[in-house]
Amino acid sequence: MQRIAKLTLIILVITAVHPSLYIGAQQHPDLKVHFIDVGQGDSIFVQTPGGKNILIDGGRPKAGKKVVQFLRKKNVQKLDLMIATHPDIDHIGGLVQVMQSMEVNKILETGIMHSTKTYARYVSQIIRQHIPIDIADRNEEIDIDPTINMKILNTHNDSKTNNESSIALKLTYGKIDFLLMSDVEKEQEKRLRKRYDLNSEILKVAHHGSHTSTSLKFLKEVKPNVAILTYGKGNKFGHPVDRVIDNLQKVNTAIYPTASFGNITVQTDGQGFLILNEKNPTSWLEAG
Numbered sequence: 001m002q003r004i005a006k007l008t009l010i011i012l013v014i015t016a017v018h019p020s021l022y023i024g025a026q027q028h029p030d031l032k033v034h035f036i037d038v039g040q041g042d043s044i045f046v047q048t049p050g051g052k053n054i055l056i057d058g059g060r061p062k063a064g065k066k067v068v069q070f071l072r073k074k075n076v077q078k079l080d081l082m083i084a085t086h087p088d089i090d091h092i093g094g095l096v097q098v099m100q101s102m103e104v105n106k107i108l109e110t111g112i113m114h115s116t117k118t119y120a121r122y123v124s125q126i127i128r129q130h131i132p133i134d135i136a137d138r139n140e141e142i143d144i145d146p147t148i149n150m151k152i153l154n155t156h157n158d159s160k161t162n163n164e165s166s167i168a169l170k171l172t173y174g175k176i177d178f179l180l181m182s183d184v185e186k187e188q189e190k191r192l193r194k195r196y197d198l199n200s201e202i203l204k205v206a207h208h209g210s211h212t213s214t215s216l217k218f219l220k221e222v223k224p225n226v227a228i229l230t231y232g233k234g235n236k237f238g239h240p241v242d243r244v245i246d247n248l249q250k251v252n253t254a255i256y257p258t259a260s261f262g263n264i265t266v267q268t269d270g271q272g273f274l275i276l277n278e279k280n281p282t283s284w285l286e287a288g
Helices: 002-017 061-073 095-101 117-129 186-195 216-222 242-250
Strands: 031-035 044-047 053-056 081-084 107-109 133-135 149-154 168-173 176-180 202-204 226-229 254-257 264-268 273-277
Touching: 044 061, 053 061, 061 095, 081 095, 095 117, 149 186, 186 216, 216 242
Parallel strands: 053 081, 081 107, 107 133, 176 202, 202 226, 226 254
Antiparallel strands: 031 044, 031 264, 044 053, 149 168, 168 176, 264 273
């Protein structure tokens, strides 16, 4: 109950000040990053200034329909790039229905094989649709739109688990940075702190706010204005844990959970950013 009250208070304070959070934007923004509310899982849709469509993960299998509907509402007919950050069910499950519903030019993934029915369906659909696959390399810059920079900070290492091998990305447009951490853990966060400039305005918190990730030292390097948390109401894993919420508070970060705000869109012109949320978070007082 302590965690529920604490997170609810943060949400109410944000809403009282800003129905949507607006920081420094001076003109209609050109880059849109949508954090789709797929419950307990991840799905991020990026519309670049140059008109490219990128889907990062698709939630669980039952979330596939919602992801497709979301893309259709955005008039998306084709995905220029699909990124499967790692082969866990809550990241690749919904991608099967996406591939069945629209053209996908290319897939970027870790190359890790996984012995699950969900992974088998994912691979079968790739083969059926003849979709080319690229294996992510650390430090690689994704060449998709010259107006943005998209760099791979973490990916598969032979000795790592699925979560530890997750593709972590830094997306930059002008002065605005997005740090998308998938499900990486504290050991990878430590390595990233030593190798990269992690300072970012927008942070997609790793592993749904689990105890495995989001150390205070890491957050002090990132210094995020906004943290997006992706998890389902009343999930059995206890996400997000108190320590993660406490750490985010300590670095004065505005917290936006999809469980309470629904679909969350960050729009930026490269100078400032605007956050638009689907739901009124005050209706979410009973989620765990």
